[in-house]
Amino acid sequence: MLDIKFIRDNLENVKTGLGRRNGNNHDLDALLKQEEERRKGLQESEQLKNKKKKLSAEVGKLKHQGKDASKQMEEVKNLNVFIKELDEKIEELESVIHEKLLHIPNLPDESIPDGQDESSNRFVREWGRKPSLSTKPLNHIELGEKLDLIDLRRAAKISGARFAVYKGAGAALLRGLVNFMVDVQTQENGYEELYPPFLVNKASMLGTGQLPKFENDQFAMRDDPLYLIPTAEVPVTNFHREEILDEESLPICYTAYTPCFRREAGSYGKDTHGLIRQHQFDKVELVKFSRADESEQELEKLVQDAESILKKLNLHYRVMELCAGDIGVSASKTYDLEVWLPSQNTYREISSCSNFRDYQARRAQIRCKKRTGGKPEFVHTLNGSGLAAGRLFVAILENYQNAGGTVTVPDALRPYLQGRELLSL
RNA sequence: GGAGAGGUGGCCGAGCGGUUUAAGGCGCACGCUUGGAAAGCGUGUGUAGGUUUACCCCUACCGAGGGUUCGAAUCCCUCCCUCUCCGCCA
Incomplete structure (x- = not known):
């Protein structure tokens, strides 16, 4: 606001x-x-x-x-x-x-590029290199089903389209990814872990900006005024709703693993197959409450914290700065991390890191007491995925696939999979 | 789900219809005092809105929303939350 x-x-x-x-x-x-x-x-x-x-x-x-x-x-x-x-x-x-x-949406940061859509986004940097795959790469669905890691057919029976069952080593891999990411963010990047509710009230959805504009994108309960969270950003940012924080305590940095639930209304034609776009997916989120004069540098650090996961997994990616026409309504500035997907021969978003400045804080009434006295000021809120686990699962299958259709387990993940080195039948 | 008790400033806690201003304490800040500290003493100490260069001043806020009244923290109604006991339950 x-x-x-x-x-x-x-x-x-x-x-x-x-x-x-x-x-x-x-x-x-x-x-x-x-x-x-x-x-x-x-x-x-x-x-x-x-x-x-x-x-x-x-x-x-x-x-x-x-x-x-x-x-x-x-x-x-x-x-x-x-x-x-x-x-x-x-x-x-x-x-x-x-x-x-x-x-009324947030004001775009003056420094971000003009443009209507993603074609005007600005390339910032890239890291790593594309894997050299000798044969034509299989996509994650072919790999996942072949190795019996996922079952999309039965998920459709149980729930419907855009749902997935992760199975056996697939389930273990997904769970391992989540644990790996939370461990890195808490142990190396200085975030405190929160495990929040997955159902939130209306005030919370208003606070972070999902309501009133995007009611249609949310799953709502029939008998109670509660919504399934579309991202951990909602419960974690609202953790400090209607509070006056101590300036000395800033920046406050939280990380949270949650599943995320999205109706994906209006995206019927997009990514209809596979794990890229699901009604339910897992994500480790990073959320910061920052002083107003430090939020710019905190955003840069947050992006690096998200990038650290991709680096440890040795996945090729690029960082894009979104143009004014492509950022979300609450955001002032956004960087996307896009990971390389061999089967699509393109980069796909795996993290979105934004500075909301005081837009969410004003909605949610999150302020801080100035050390110098005077009225409390609104803090700046930031968040980013660190990272989306479902898409990371996809990236690992595709980038680490071998000629015979097996998948090598990245070194960093082996401790989370009992030392396992290869996914094969 | 049933029964009961509560929600008052940063915190504790009094006030239960009116000589307009939420007592008192703790904490915190500043000052005095001191060789220095503690104690002591003094002063100040919420949020939002309006007005203002600023100070001042004004309005609202005692969980939330209604109502009664010339006047409500106080009385009435509805809802929310917390605690205790019982029931059910992973």
């Missing part, structure tokens, strides 16, 4: 910034007019309330002295009519303004 006062004081900049995004049709002039009206009404109402308070106190005094107070009582009764009317108007305006603000 943007600050209404900031919009008021920087109208042209806000218009320019939002204009860099796609689908920007917010009438800020109308919004500011309503805000103006709200403030006028508020001032009037507060004056009347002040008068009312003084009169009521007089009543108390007079009654105590045994004197008549009916005149004052009558006057307050009259005032109440006006106050009620004004307050109703103010409340109406407030809710309209708030609702509008909730729908």
